[in-house]
Amino acid sequence: MHELTIAQQLQGLAQKDYSSEELTLHYLARIERLDARYNSYITVEPERAIDAARAADRARADGSAGALAGIPIAHKDIFCTDGVKTSCGSKMLNNFIAPYDATVVTRLAEAGAVCLGKTNMDEFAMGSSNETSFYGPVLNPWATDSVPGGSSGGSAAAVAAHLCAAATGTDTGGSIRQPAALCGITGLKPTYGRVSRYGMIAFASSLDQGGPMTRTAEDAALLLNAMAGLDARDSTSLDTPVPDYTATLGAGIEGLRIGLPKQYFGAGLDPEIERAVQAAIAELEKLGATVKEIELPHTELAVPCYYVIAPAEASANLSRFDGVRYGYRCEDPKDLFDLYTRTRAEGFGEEVKRRILVGTYALSAGYYDAYYRKAQQVRRLIKQDFVDAFAGVDVIAGPTTPNPAFKLGAISDPVAMYLEDIYTIAVNLAGLPAISLPAGFAAHKPIGLQLIGNYFAEAQLLNIGHRFQQATDWHQRTAAGIE
Amino acid sequence: MSITTTDIEKVAQLARIRLDPAAVPELTERLGNILKMVDQLQSVDTGNVTPMANPLDATQRLRADEVTETDQRARFQAIAPSTEQGLYLVPRVIE
Numbered sequence: 001m002h003e004l005t006i007a008q009q010l011q012g013l014a015q016k017d018y019s020s021e022e023l024t025l026h027y028l029a030r031i032e033r034l035d036a037r038y039n040s041y042i043t044v045e046p047e048r049a050i051d052a053a054r055a056a057d058r059a060r061a062d063g064s065a066g067a068l069a070g071i072p073i074a075h076k077d078i079f080c081t082d083g084v085k086t087s088c089g090s091k092m093l094n095n096f097i098a099p100y101d102a103t104v105v106t107r108l109a110e111a112g113a114v115c116l117g118k119t120n121m122d123e124f125a126m127g128s129s130n131e132t133s134f135y136g137p138v139l140n141p142w143a144t145d146s147v148p149g150g151s152s153g154g155s156a157a158a159v160a161a162h163l164c165a166a167a168t169g170t171d172t173g174g175s176i177r178q179p180a181a182l183c184g185i186t187g188l189k190p191t192y193g194r195v196s197r198y199g200m201i202a203f204a205s206s207l208d209q210g211g212p213m214t215r216t217a218e219d220a221a222l223l224l225n226a227m228a229g230l231d232a233r234d235s236t237s238l239d240t241p242v243p244d245y246t247a248t249l250g251a252g253i254e255g256l257r258i259g260l261p262k263q264y265f266g267a268g269l270d271p272e273i274e275r276a277v278q279a280a281i282a283e284l285e286k287l288g289a290t291v292k293e294i295e296l297p298h299t300e301l302a303v304p305c306y307y308v309i310a311p312a313e314a315s316a317n318l319s320r321f322d323g324v325r326y327g328y329r330c331e332d333p334k335d336l337f338d339l340y341t342r343t344r345a346e347g348f349g350e351e352v353k354r355r356i357l358v359g360t361y362a363l364s365a366g367y368y369d370a371y372y373r374k375a376q377q378v379r380r381l382i383k384q385d386f387v388d389a390f391a392g393v394d395v396i397a398g399p400t401t402p403n404p405a406f407k408l409g410a411i412s413d414p415v416a417m418y419l420e421d422i423y424t425i426a427v428n429l430a431g432l433p434a435i436s437l438p439a440g441f442a443a444h445k446p447i448g449l450q451l452i453g454n455y456f457a458e459a460q461l462l463n464i465g466h467r468f469q470q471a472t473d474w475h476q477r478t479a480a481g482i483e
Numbered sequence: 484m485s486i487t488t489t490d491i492e493k494v495a496q497l498a499r500i501r502l503d504p505a506a507v508p509e510l511t512e513r514l515g516n517i518l519k520m521v522d523q524l525q526s527v528d529t530g531n532v533t534p535m536a537n538p539l540d541a542t543q544r545l546r547a548d549e550v551t552e553t554d555q556r557a558r559f560q561a562i563a564p565s566t567e568q569g570l571y572l573v574p575r576v577i578e
Contacts, residue, residue, distance in 0.1 A: 336576050377532040432538075
């Protein structure tokens with residue numbers, strides 16, 4: 001059952017080949033037996049999952065089933081889940097039992113999805129390797145000596161190892177697409193504001209966006225249908241109609257104009273990845289697309305721009321973790337200042353502290369104009385690059401990452417780690433949607449083709465992804481060690 | 484702009500993070516490297532560019548000033564480190 005996509009499982013459930021309870025028990029048994037190898041879950045919730053599965057089975061029997069009724073999924077541990085530990089990968093929230101559900105969690109539950117548990121992640125979503133998690137690194141199912149990418153590495157590994165049918169992720173600088181690429185799955189980062197951020201623990205509020213991590217583009221469409229839409233509880237969520245993302249999956253892509261940014265194929269790109277991505281683009285040409293080279297001249301400024309804006313916003317967002325209302329509190333504080341400073345010193349990991357300090361510095365008196373204001377100006381230039389490009393092409397294609405999954409511990413210099421996100425970060429700064437699709441291998445590890453769309457072009461990205469997946473079988477490959 | 488250990492100590496105070504004195508030199512170097520990378524931004528002419536706060540230049544949506552949430556104090560305080568009579572407890576501030 002675990003080899004099946006969500007679309008296939010929905011059929012199996014509808015035909016009564018198996019019940020949701022059976023499907024859920026099957027995944028729970030797999031997690032119990034296999035996850036010690038990958039460390040992809042922080043929390044597994046068997047009782048709740050079985051209750052939800054039984055409810056989905058009853059809903060199917062009485063005709064009230066939602067679109068995802070009975071499908072076992074996992075949530076990244078950044079999404080608040082009522083009554084269930086929500087750690088965000090941090091010691092700071094190791095004891096935090098969320099008192100409410102994130103909107104994404106509510107909506108997927110309303111569609112009938114069954115939550116198996118919460119997936120591992122880089123602490124507060126700050127990382128590209130999952131090595132910053134308080135709960136230990138996640139291991140890549142394709143090579144357990146290598147990282148799964150991050151920050152949604154647990155979600156990517158769980159989907160790749162078939163320990164859930166799909167998972168949610170969040171993407172601030174590539175945290176859905178990069179792990180999706182390195183684990184050989186499909187990951188979609190929607191337009192900023194498309195999916196509600198309510199109950200999604202904030203990292204950088206002007207960049208954070210939740211999205212689906214799945215085996216196929218078709219499954220991503222099924223999940224996004226449930227996740228997307230206006231939410232009164234998120235003032236940045238957008239009041240733009242949500243189409244049925246599955247309706248246009250099969251449409252032809254003849255005449256589609258694809259732009260290849262010169263800057264995404266330059267020095268630093270692994271040659272095997274370049275070949276695989278070029279082959280994937282040739283496949284899209286066979287389906288009727290046309291290709292032309294484009295320029296995104298401010299590409300190299302994306303990483304520096306992001307490492308002002310994201311830490312600045314993080315330093316403000318993470319000021320709420322002070323040991324007073326919830327979460328970790330240090331032992332025997334001698335006064336209030338000691339309570340704050342020791343709680344935060346002991347509760348946060350090294351990368352999180354570094355980013356809070358960089359952000360605090362960038363926002364401090366005398367530096368605001370030189371850093372934050374300057375970065376917000378450069379951010380507009382980066383966005384304008386995309387606006388200009390989309391005047392001449394429909395989508396932009398390139399690699400998701402410059403390198404395949406690297407070995408655990410291989411990158412210890414923060415700046416070198418930041419540069420792993422070179423092709424994904426500009427998309428967040430511009431607020432655009434983008435998808436990563438499995439597109440081959442480099443050093444025997446999966447790599448991703450990234451397609452960047454114009455604002456609200458999720459349906460188009462999923463359509464192209466689906467057509468690509470009908471013509472190729474990269475998304476059907478599973479790692480040798482997966483039972 | 485290079486950053487000094489004194490800057491780091493000041494920023495850590497602002498951020499309410501206690502630093503292990505032994506870790507300050509290495510932290511200064513790492514943060515210095517991040518800021519050096521970030522300094523590429525200074526080479527760009529942004530004279531007439533309006534800073535961008537929202538990707539779609541959207542503005543905050545307003546709602547009617549009505550009570551929409553219910554009181555859940557007891558529920559929220561159940562997960563607090565220390566409370567008494569509906570109040571969050573912290574170490575004494577004024578002797």
